[in-house]
Amino acid sequence: MLSPAYFQRMQAPSIFSKISPPTLFLLQEIGKFGEKTAQSVYVVGGFVRDLLIGRENLDIDIVLEGDAVRFADQLAEAWSGKVQVHCTFGTATVIRPDGSKVDFVSARNETYARPGALPSVRYSIIEADLRRRDFSINALAIRLNPDAFGELVDCTDGLRDLRAGHIRVLHDRSFIDDPTRIFRAIRYEGRYRFRIVEGDQQRIREAIAQGVLDLISGQRVRNEIDCILSEVTVPRIIRRMLEFDLFRVVHPEWDISPHFDARWHAAQQAIDWAEQHLPNDQIDTAAILWMTLRSTVCGAIKAVSDRLALENQLREKLIAQAKLCSVLDTLSASSTPSEVYRLLNPYPLEPLVFTLKQPNQPDWRIEKIQDYLIYLRGVQPLITGDDLIQLGLKPSRAFADVLWKVFAAQLDGKVSTKLEACQLLEYKT
Numbered sequence: 001m002l003s004p005a006y007f008q009r010m011q012a013p014s015i016f017s018k019i020s021p022p023t024l025f026l027l028q029e030i031g032k033f034g035e036k037t038a039q040s041v042y043v044v045g046g047f048v049r050d051l052l053i054g055r056e057n058l059d060i061d062i063v064l065e066g067d068a069v070r071f072a073d074q075l076a077e078a079w080s081g082k083v084q085v086h087c088t089f090g091t092a093t094v095i096r097p098d099g100s101k102v103d104f105v106s107a108r109n110e111t112y113a114r115p116g117a118l119p120s121v122r123y124s125i126i127e128a129d130l131r132r133r134d135f136s137i138n139a140l141a142i143r144l145n146p147d148a149f150g151e152l153v154d155c156t157d158g159l160r161d162l163r164a165g166h167i168r169v170l171h172d173r174s175f176i177d178d179p180t181r182i183f184r185a186i187r188y189e190g191r192y193r194f195r196i197v198e199g200d201q202q203r204i205r206e207a208i209a210q211g212v213l214d215l216i217s218g219q220r221v222r223n224e225i226d227c228i229l230s231e232v233t234v235p236r237i238i239r240r241m242l243e244f245d246l247f248r249v250v251h252p253e254w255d256i257s258p259h260f261d262a263r264w265h266a267a268q269q270a271i272d273w274a275e276q277h278l279p280n281d282q283i284d285t286a287a288i289l290w291m292t293l294r295s296t297v298c299g300a301i302k303a304v305s306d307r308l309a310l311e312n313q314l315r316e317k318l319i320a321q322a323k324l325c326s327v328l329d330t331l332s333a334s335s336t337p338s339e340v341y342r343l344l345n346p347y348p349l350e351p352l353v354f355t356l357k358q359p360n361q362p363d364w365r366i367e368k369i370q371d372y373l374i375y376l377r378g379v380q381p382l383i384t385g386d387d388l389i390q391l392g393l394k395p396s397r398a399f400a401d402v403l404w405k406v407f408a409a410q411l412d413g414k415v416s417t418k419l420e421a422c423q424l425l426e427y428k429t
């Protein structure tokens, strides 16, 4: 049982006035189902934090003192929805007929066998569940059962920290138990313009000095960086990560450009440009954002990619972007369209798009890359290998040379019909 001291009674209308009526109705339904099955049920975490701040958050995480998977299963049936069970974590997601999702988990506490390891889990009550969380501002819950619908459960002074704009861990070893919280703390600081409290900044430095970041997998670090890159305030977060020297701690060769802010804004503009001008292309915008973080040395990209377990596709794009920088130096204002095509064609779209808006590019270079992206790369050759075979030529190395020469002439506007291309072909062969 929770001691009443842990409750802060909030006026339900004041808390819920910022929730849309359908979401409010949904929470009431979940609460009533809790009552029907005699289980205490709470909405927790980011939803509550953002509700109290007055920020919309559509991720509904429900904690119940009972069997979450069974509860989700029954509720999905009542809603005529579907349920996805995640056995490893004992959690379930209900997908409602309108496509909206609600996550369910049993109240639990966690212990860590060693720093950086994934926790072992035991079922418990809401208070223990809140105390295992990362920061006080994320350790808030609202009761949904009709007996006390809207009651705030705040056993770690989360509301006080939320009002003060403080990020605070719940125990001294928090960053050692789970070093990903270092990234999370900095991310929330940047997102809300909050401040990690002094003592916790010191704990972060001590945890880093102990080498805790070496203990977590590349995949986990990578997930945190992905979350950071999806924030609106990325430059502020990166500056703070640099203050903690986090990149070099993750990998000694990971250096971030001193002009990161300019790179970031240019990348955003390039993505906007691509959305407008290349609507039929599937551009991997995440890869473009990763390019703002890449090391300046090609060898270091490989080493950092290994540390972060980046998938081949992403690492190849990062390496291509590094190589592209030197290739672009061989372009000149007088380069012909066929020269531009030959130089840029081996590269994936993302490094080319990324480069477009980067600072200190001469206008002529931007125009040539844009011309390649919008027009040149889509030009279909007037003459193909099949045409050469029909003319009785045997495929050979020279074959490719001839085809390229005719195609180059086409790109440069020297031939514009198949007949002209054939005449040139006869001349070249």
Ligand code: ATP
Binding pocket: 044, 045, 046, 047, 059, 061, 132, 133, 134, 135, 138, 139, 178, 180, 181
């Ligand atoms: P965001 O807006 O960043 O998604 P969120 O609070 O919804 O915020 P999630 O990563 O979805 O963040 O996590 C949900 C909740 O789970 C958090 O509010 C927090 O209470 C808890 N949590 C997440 N990660 C950790 C962690 N590493 N250690 C402890 N608790 C965590």
